[in-house]
Amino acid sequence: MRSPARLVTGTAAAALTAAALGLAIPSAHADSLGRPELTATAECGADGTAGGDAAAFCDSAGTAAGDLGTADELETGDPGPADGTQSLGGLDLAEDPAAVTEPAWPDSEAPEDEAGADTGDEAGTLRQPGTGTGTDPGARPEPPGGTAPGTDPGSAKPPVPPGHRPTASPSPSRPSGHVGTGVGGSAAPDTAQLAAGAGLVAAAALSGALLLRRRRTDGPRH
Amino acid sequence: MDRTALRARVWLVGIAALCGVWLVHNGAAPRTAAPQPSTAEAFAAGSEPRPGTRVAEPLRPSAPVRIRIPGIGVDAPMTGLGLGADGSLDAPPAEKPNLAGWYEDGTPPGAKGTAIVAGHVDNAEGPAVFYSLGSLKKGAEVEIDRGDRTTAVFTVDAVEVYENDDFPDKRVYGATAHASLRLITCGGGFTRETGYQGNVVAYAHLAEVR
Structure with missing residues (x-):
């Protein structure tokens, strides 16, 4: 898909559009240096109990973009390389239901549990703010499919709407509290x-x- | 009627009256609650499989269809359960006393993780499928037939009872590195005002596949 700027033919209109986009959408470098990574860090570090999803967020951040098989690393406590700039591709894929080819049941709760409930805090602390902010943009690999909001106005993907900000996907919820499995019929008068x-x-x-x-x-x- | 016969009849009537009074008194009192686990059946520490017991490799996920616990005479079909609005596990329909349920959004019994199975201790009519869960002993077997035609055989590691207000979510529902099973029913004390005041939880792990 072409960027809006390229669809405008007039020079003045193009200039105006570019200016408008410049206001509305930060440049790729400016954005890549700040916002996405800060978001990811907040997701990972703000709350360790945010569960495995936040941890998975971190994990996918730490590995090659689009690699969804990184839960194993979380399971083993390996957070992967802390390169936050790669996280966005993984995040987008993680959010894409079609990209997840899991069985109907969570194959096991262990990855989610171990990464989230047990090591969520570690997952959060492993990704220190600023450590994955892509200080070397030229060295980072291109996330597949153009990913970050506003990373490249001229790239194939439009910016992700604000409401579509990558967040931790809902994890399979677990019961809590006691179970009401008795009405007292066996304890009532005979x-x-x-x-x-x-x-x-x-x-x-x-x-x-x-x-x-x-x-x-x-x-x-x- | 001579005096001896009359005296015998009087004694007979007196004894019958006393028996009747005892029955009325005993029947009016709340019946003894379901069996409760002793402290000897609790974990000594942690909640891992007992040392020396066999631990089988987890199976692929497959829905359970039937549960058998030979030690306490349980042989019941299984149904799927969800969560209530408060996040607690739903119970199987109370009108079906011989029915156990499993948390179908969680781990199926036999797969890696913690499978949750719940059953009523009683319903309005009397004892139900897990009435005797509290009398289960360490080492007892729990067999679960699965949809893939395998039977997951679990070995009981411990049976504990918790107050409702102090229910250890993580201990009961938390993940494990192997295929674990939790059997839950109501327990503790019972009052008409509050119902059962706790839960009996049996912890088991996959030991064999048939």
């Missing part, structure tokens, strides 16, 4: 026993009354 007892007491009372009556009637004969 109605059958109650009925049997009441019947026995009634029968005994009736028999006693009959015995007394018979004794009275038989009494004078003795």
